Amino acid sequence: MAELIKPIFVNISIIVSITFIANMLFPFTYRGSITLKEKVYFGVLSSIAALLCMAYPIEVLRSTVFDLRTVPLLIVTLYAGIIPGGICAFFIIMARLSIGGEFAWVGVLITIVALLTSLGYSKMFKDAHKKWKPGFLAIFLYFLFYILILNIYIDFLSMQFYVAYFVPLVITFFLMLTLIDRLLRINMQLEETIYLGKLSILGEMAASIAHEIRNPLTTVRGMIQFLSTDTKDKQLKQYAPLLVDELDRSNKIISDYLALVKPNELTLNEINLKRVVEDTISLLAPLGVYHNVVIQSKLKAHHFVKADEQHLKQCLINLIKNAIEAIEGGGQIVIKEKVTTPGHIDLLIEDNGKGMTNEELEKIGLPFYTTKTKGTGLGTMITYKLIKNMKGSIYYKSLPNKGTTVTVRIPLI
Numbered sequence: 001m002a003e004l005i006k007p008i009f010v011n012i013s014i015i016v017s018i019t020f021i022a023n024m025l026f027p028f029t030y031r032g033s034i035t036l037k038e039k040v041y042f043g044v045l046s047s048i049a050a051l052l053c054m055a056y057p058i059e060v061l062r063s064t065v066f067d068l069r070t071v072p073l074l075i076v077t078l079y080a081g082i083i084p085g086g087i088c089a090f091f092i093i094m095a096r097l098s099i100g101g102e103f104a105w106v107g108v109l110i111t112i113v114a115l116l117t118s119l120g121y122s123k124m125f126k127d128a129h130k131k132w133k134p135g136f137l138a139i140f141l142y143f144l145f146y147i148l149i150l151n152i153y154i155d156f157l158s159m160q161f162y163v164a165y166f167v168p169l170v171i172t173f174f175l176m177l178t179l180i181d182r183l184l185r186i187n188m189q190l191e192e193t194i195y196l197g198k199l200s201i202l203g204e205m206a207a208s209i210a211h212e213i214r215n216p217l218t219t220v221r222g223m224i225q226f227l228s229t230d231t232k233d234k235q236l237k238q239y240a241p242l243l244v245d246e247l248d249r250s251n252k253i254i255s256d257y258l259a260l261v262k263p264n265e266l267t268l269n270e271i272n273l274k275r276v277v278e279d280t281i282s283l284l285a286p287l288g289v290y291h292n293v294v295i296q297s298k299l300k301a302h303h304f305v306k307a308d309e310q311h312l313k314q315c316l317i318n319l320i321k322n323a324i325e326a327i328e329g330g331g332q333i334v335i336k337e338k339v340t341t342p343g344h345i346d347l348l349i350e351d352n353g354k355g356m357t358n359e360e361l362e363k364i365g366l367p368f369y370t371t372k373t374k375g376t377g378l379g380t381m382i383t384y385k386l387i388k389n390m391k392g393s394i395y396y397k398s399l400p401n402k403g404t405t406v407t408v409r410i411p412l413i
Contacts, residue, residue, distance in 0.1 A: 007058045008168045011068040014056070015172060018049035018072070019179060027187045028180060034080055035358060043087030046076035050092050054099075058165060064103045064154060065096070066165050068172055070114040070142075075176050077118035078125045078138060085122075089115040106153050110146060117142040130340055131177050139173050214254050221247045266308045266389055270413050273345065274299045276309060277335055280316040287321065292330035295320065299337050303345050304413040311386045312410075318379045319349050319406050326353030326404060339412075344392075347408040356398040364396055 022028075022045045026038050034042075050069040059066045069092055077085030089111050096107040121138040128134050143166065150157060221244055228240035274297075281295050288295045305312075323333045336348040356364070364380060387394045391411050398404035 004058055004164045007056050007067070010056045011053045011058060012168070012172050012175070014052045015049050015068060015071055015176065016179065018045055018052075019176065019183075021045065023183050023187075028184050029187060029191075036083070039080055039083040040087065042076050042080050043084030046072040046084060046088040047091035050088055051095055054092070054095055058168075059161065064101070065099060065107065068169055070111065071169065071172050071176065073111065073114050074118045074138065074142065074173060075180070077115060078122050078131075078135065079180065081122055082119055085115050085119060103154060106149060110149060113145045113149070114142055117145065131181065132174075135174070135177050139170060143170070214251060217247055217251055217254075221251075266311065268306050268308060268390065270304050271307050271309050271312065273303045273305050273337070273347065273410070274301070276312055277316065277347070280313055280320065281335070283313075284317065284320050284324070288324055288333070291324050291327065293324050293327050294332040295324075295335075296332060297335045299335065301337070303337065303339075305345060305410045306413055307390045307392070307410055308386075311390065315383045315386050315408070316349075318383045319408070322379070323349060323351035323353060323404065323406075326355075327351055328354060341409065343412055344409050345412050347410065349406045349408070350403060351405075352403040355400045355402050355404055356396075357400055361396055361398055 022042060026041060049072040053067040053069045053072075054065065057065045057067045073085060073088045073092060076088055092111045093108050096111065097104055099107075118138050121134045121141075125131060125134040125138070146166075147162075224240050224243050224247075228236055231237060277297055277299055281297055284295060320333060320335075327333075331352045334348075334350045336350065338346040338348060340346055384394055387408060387410075393409045395407040395409070396404065397407070
């Protein structure tokens with residue numbers, strides 16, 4: 001038993017080290033899709049981890065070789081899908097065949113079982129906020145098949161070996177789930193810190209110029225309205241409403257800037273989330289009808305959250321309005337609830353609009369960035385700030401031509 005400890009720790013160290021390297025080069029994120037380049041990259045790195053594990057086997061019994069090579073295969077397939085999983089499985093199979101021996105085909109069979117098992121649970125795994133349940137189901141099914149194959153084709157393994165090998169394998173698998181989850185959270189916090197820094201710079205700029213610009217705009221607006229009242233100039237009468245509208249739009253942009261920096265009087269009370277959502281849908285229903293979009297609430301329970309009702313409504317209005325404008329030619333918006341994190345509730349706003357690419361997702365919330373033909377991106381920034389002020393958080397997932405899901409996480413009472 002003692003001689004197994006060293007190679008077990010070597011295998012675990014290899015897998016953990018490669019995971020950190022992968023995160024350094026392509027930071028793990030919660031975004032909805034992974035690019036082909038990233039899939040190939042993760043497939044190659046997981047293959048390296050698996051091959052290094054094979055170079056330091058835990059046990060060699062006759063012509064069989066046991067190590068933790070399938071852990072990188074299981075993890076990369078669950079998180080990233082068939083392409084990186086297939087790359088990793090290919091290199092493992094080639095390496096095992098090159099080692100040879102009468103049981104080489106058993107190693108190939110176990111690799112294929114690992115790939116198919118993790119692939120079967122990959123969709124459930126990606127959709128789950130908590131990865132433990134689908135992860136447990138995947139490793140449990142793989143464990144059963146693995147034991148079955150060994151019992152049928154390799155009959156000289158002792159119970160001591162099963163304990164010494166399979167316990168570290170299962171522990172390493174769940175260790176990787178925990179590690180990747182922590183890395184995802186750390187990356188998200190870093191992104192939020194960078195974002196808040198940009199927000200602070202924007203706030204300082206807005207505070208210094210907003211009032212100076214608003215005063216002459218108000219004067220110009222009043223003069224245009226006054227001159228266009230009794231004038232006989234047809235062009236002035238024709239274009240005066242357009243000028244006033246543009247000045248009003250400029251004034252609204254300035255107001256949005258000020259909303260980012262001025263102290264917001266928060267009143268955190270016990271709010272019925274379902275009622276707030278239904279009220280917001282009632283307000284936006286005419287806009288939805290105009291764009292041929294159905295807004296549907298699937299909230300079942302009456303959850304009570306700690307929030308500012310007016311600010312929460314403003315956030316929901318901004319998010320639902322963005323979803324309506326992202327849908328071309330008619331569609332639907334569905335609002336759901338999901339309790340995943342203890343003490344919080346997730347409000348999911350799903351649309352079947354045009355969606356966003358990974359590059360667009362990374363820029364969401366940045367100053368002046370918007371996917372609309374007309375817009376400043378300030379509405380998203382204000383929404384982000386208001387949710388943060390209410391001790392909540394907001395996440396985006398999107399796929400081009402398939403739609404976007406915005407998750408608003410709010411503290412429960």
